[in-house]
Amino acid sequence: MDLTEFPAMSRGDMRDFRIAIDQSFREFTRAYGDQLEQMFHPIQVLLNFIEGLLIGGPWIVVLLAIAAVIWALSRSLRIAGGTVIALMLIGYFGMWEDTMRTIAMVSVCTLIAVIIGIPLGILMARSDRANALITPVLDMMQTMPSFVYLIPVVMIFGLGKVPGVIAVVIYALPPIVRLTNLGIRQVPADVLEAAEAFGTDGRQKLIDVQLPLALPTIMAGVNQTIMMSLAMVVVASMIGVRGLGQPVLQAINNQYFTLGVMNGLAIVAIAIIFDRATQAYGRRLQRHLEAEHG
Amino acid sequence: MAEAVHDIEIRNLYKIFGPNAKAHVADVRAGMTKEELKQRHNHVLALDNINMTIRAGKIQVVMGLSGSGKSTLIRHINRLIDPTEGEIIYDGQDITAMSVPELRRFRRERTAMVFQKFALFPHRTVLENTIYGLLVRGVPRREAEERGRRWISRVGLDGFEESYPNQLSGGMQQRVGLARALTNDAEILLMDEAFSALDPLIRTDMQSVLLGLQEELKKTIIFITHDLDEALRLGQNIAILRDGRIVQQGTGEQIVLRPRDDYIANFVRDIRRGHVITVRTIMRKGERADTPLTLPATTLLEEAARAMTNAEVSRANVVSRDGQNLGMITLSKCVAEMIAPDDSEAVDPEVQVA
Numbered sequence: 001m002d003l004t005e006f007p008a009m010s011r012g013d014m015r016d017f018r019i020a021i022d023q024s025f026r027e028f029t030r031a032y033g034d035q036l037e038q039m040f041h042p043i044q045v046l047l048n049f050i051e052g053l054l055i056g057g058p059w060i061v062v063l064l065a066i067a068a069v070i071w072a073l074s075r076s077l078r079i080a081g082g083t084v085i086a087l088m089l090i091g092y093f094g095m096w097e098d099t100m101r102t103i104a105m106v107s108v109c110t111l112i113a114v115i116i117g118i119p120l121g122i123l124m125a126r127s128d129r130a131n132a133l134i135t136p137v138l139d140m141m142q143t144m145p146s147f148v149y150l151i152p153v154v155m156i157f158g159l160g161k162v163p164g165v166i167a168v169v170i171y172a173l174p175p176i177v178r179l180t181n182l183g184i185r186q187v188p189a190d191v192l193e194a195a196e197a198f199g200t201d202g203r204q205k206l207i208d209v210q211l212p213l214a215l216p217t218i219m220a221g222v223n224q225t226i227m228m229s230l231a232m233v234v235v236a237s238m239i240g241v242r243g244l245g246q247p248v249l250q251a252i253n254n255q256y257f258t259l260g261v262m263n264g265l266a267i268v269a270i271a272i273i274f275d276r277a278t279q280a281y282g283r284r285l286q287r288h289l290e291a292e293h294g
Numbered sequence: 295m296a297e298a299v300h301d302i303e304i305r306n307l308y309k310i311f312g313p314n315a316k317a318h319v320a321d322v323r324a325g326m327t328k329e330e331l332k333q334r335h336n337h338v339l340a341l342d343n344i345n346m347t348i349r350a351g352k353i354q355v356v357m358g359l360s361g362s363g364k365s366t367l368i369r370h371i372n373r374l375i376d377p378t379e380g381e382i383i384y385d386g387q388d389i390t391a392m393s394v395p396e397l398r399r400f401r402r403e404r405t406a407m408v409f410q411k412f413a414l415f416p417h418r419t420v421l422e423n424t425i426y427g428l429l430v431r432g433v434p435r436r437e438a439e440e441r442g443r444r445w446i447s448r449v450g451l452d453g454f455e456e457s458y459p460n461q462l463s464g465g466m467q468q469r470v471g472l473a474r475a476l477t478n479d480a481e482i483l484l485m486d487e488a489f490s491a492l493d494p495l496i497r498t499d500m501q502s503v504l505l506g507l508q509e510e511l512k513k514t515i516i517f518i519t520h521d522l523d524e525a526l527r528l529g530q531n532i533a534i535l536r537d538g539r540i541v542q543q544g545t546g547e548q549i550v551l552r553p554r555d556d557y558i559a560n561f562v563r564d565i566r567r568g569h570v571i572t573v574r575t576i577m578r579k580g581e582r583a584d585t586p587l588t589l590p591a592t593t594l595l596e597e598a599a600r601a602m603t604n605a606e607v608s609r610a611n612v613v614s615r616d617g618q619n620l621g622m623i624t625l626s627k628c629v630a631e632m633i634a635p636d637d638s639e640a641v642d643p644e645v646q647v648a
């Protein structure tokens with residue numbers, strides 16, 4: 001027996017095996033592709049709407065609106081001022097439109113991740129069975145190279161914004177799920193017991209005690225999710241998502257050093273703005289915990 | 295105002311902590327001790343065949359060393375802990391067998407609890423903490439706040455309504471826990487070392503609040519404490535726990551006068567006996583002294599001694615409330631009893647205090 005070579009299945013079997021799976025997936029795509037596309041259409045509408053607002057509106061209004069949102073989150077003039085300066089520079093170097101597209105994309109992806117992720121995290125916190133079931137899926141979502149799941153997504157949806165959103169959400173969802181779960185599980189047992197002693201039902205316990213106490217942790221999850229969606233914009237541009245990723249891709253293909261660096265820096269700038277704003281918001285949420293006596 | 299009219303009847307209650315608790319009840323019944331259970335089976339015996347009747351509208355004090363099972367016992371009354379075996383009857387219902395909605399209603403409408411470790415909601419202000427029980431019960435917020443503010447003021451936290459628990463000292467936090475329970479206006483008050491973090495002045499004040507609640511509003515109060523003085527001041531009935539067993543139950547006077555074993559004797563050794571024992575307990579029954587001084591049967595020894603010294607007499611007659619002569623006491627016996635336990639003289643060992 002030859003022990004140096006692993007007894008793999010024969011080449012022919014392998015080919016049949018692959019073809020069989022690919023075939024059936026293609027059939028699935030043909031049969032349900034349109035329906036799925038229909039289902040995800042609202043995402044396209046929402047994304048187009050936000051993009052329209054950001055790109056179609058007078059730049060000065062958009063700039064101030066973004067700065068206002070950042071200020072509302074962070075309550076910090078420094079962060080809001082930094083935002084204004086960064087956006088002005090971005091605009092001056094001709095990246096305004098691409099930046100707005102990316103902001104719209106990241107906003108929608110984060111929104112979807114939050115809408116899916118928080119309930120999932122709650123479910124995992126309440127049921128150990130769900131926890132055991134979902135955790136490996138999250139592990140897979142985080143470690144599977146994103147190009148791999150781009151393949152079926154593109155096969156179903158073709159190129160465009162919706163497959164981009166799906167790919168980004170798959171990549172950015174795990175942290176918010178994990179941190180929601182963690183935040184709820186970390187609520188002190190004695191506080192929960194007190195709520196129980198007052199005769200709360202499950203919903204009251206969740207809304208009055210668990211979620212508020214988990215909120216700072218959940219916000220850390222939102223922050224992570226935003227960062228990861230931003231990290232995905234370049235990859236997403238490969239399947240036709242427009243924004244700051246595309247010029248970077250172009251720069252890679254054509255060795256345009258300056259173009260690459262400029263757009264890269266714009267992504268970094270947005271990342272820093274979002275990060276500081278959400279972190280400041282998270283800190284504000286737990287002020288009551290920090291005001292330690294004595 | 296919720297007034298308690300039902301006794302709480304605890305019957306054959308066992309609690310064993312561990313994965314296989316039920317299986318070990320038989321061992322415990324057969325006489326296995328807490329230590330043996332821990333060593334042989336790695337299960338913790340927390341409550342061992344508890345039987346007690348907590349009288350409606352009275353204050354029941356529970357004492358015992360750390361780890362004796364006090365917190366575990368009090369948590370059974372609102373079933374924050376499920377018993378391994380046994381039942382607790384209240385108003386014709388077995389609390390340990392209530393369905394989830396029944397239990398929820400029972401907790402909402404009939405109980406309130408003060409926790410040993412405060413267990414305040416850190417994200418809610420003092421006022422929001424205080425009114426939480428009422429909100430859960432569906433009381434309109436305005437009314438709840440009004441009632442909450444009254445109790446915040448009563449526990450001396452005026453001006454701290456909008457503070458967060460972490461901004462308060464330990465004693466203040468404990469008072470928030472107190473206000474939170476009292477605002478609930480429930481007929482059963484469960485108080486797990488509710489005054490342990492208070493300074494003596496506030497502590498005395500809070501004891502008065504509790505006595506007032508019991509007297510005027512007829513709440514049933516279960517009060518855990520390590521402080522014998524507090525137990526004697528508050529408790530119409532005192533139960534002493536040791537290793538999950540009730541080793542003695544009775545009035546403060548009974549326990550101070552006749553500690554059942556060394557464990558309890560240790561508890562009561564340093565107590566001001568003259569402050570607890572009444573003349574009725576040590577009088578010579580039926581005898582009559584030739585003295586102008588008469589004392590009510592409920593007079594404490596300290597007061598009796600003071601009265602006799604002031605009147606410059608060495609004996610006094612003891613009379614019932616309607617003036618009937620019950621017996622007499624001597625100053626020397628009075629002082630002797632105040633100083634140390636003394637069984638030499640003819641104290642009727644069967645004396646029961648009404």
Ligand SMILES: Nc1ncnc2c1ncn2[C@@H]1O[C@H](COP(=O)(O)OP(=O)(O)OP(=O)(O)O)[C@@H](O)[C@H]1O
Binds near residue numbers: 311339364365
């Ligand atoms: N959740 C638990 N799991 C295992 N053992 C427990 C648990 N809770 C309590 N015990 C055990 O039960 C016994 C009684 O504990 P309990 O908290 O009732 O004591 P306590 O009388 O209130 O003490 P303290 O005066 O220190 O508050 C202890 O031996 C403790 O170790």
Ligand SMILES: [Mg+2]
Binds near residue numbers: 410486
């Ligand atoms: Mg305790």
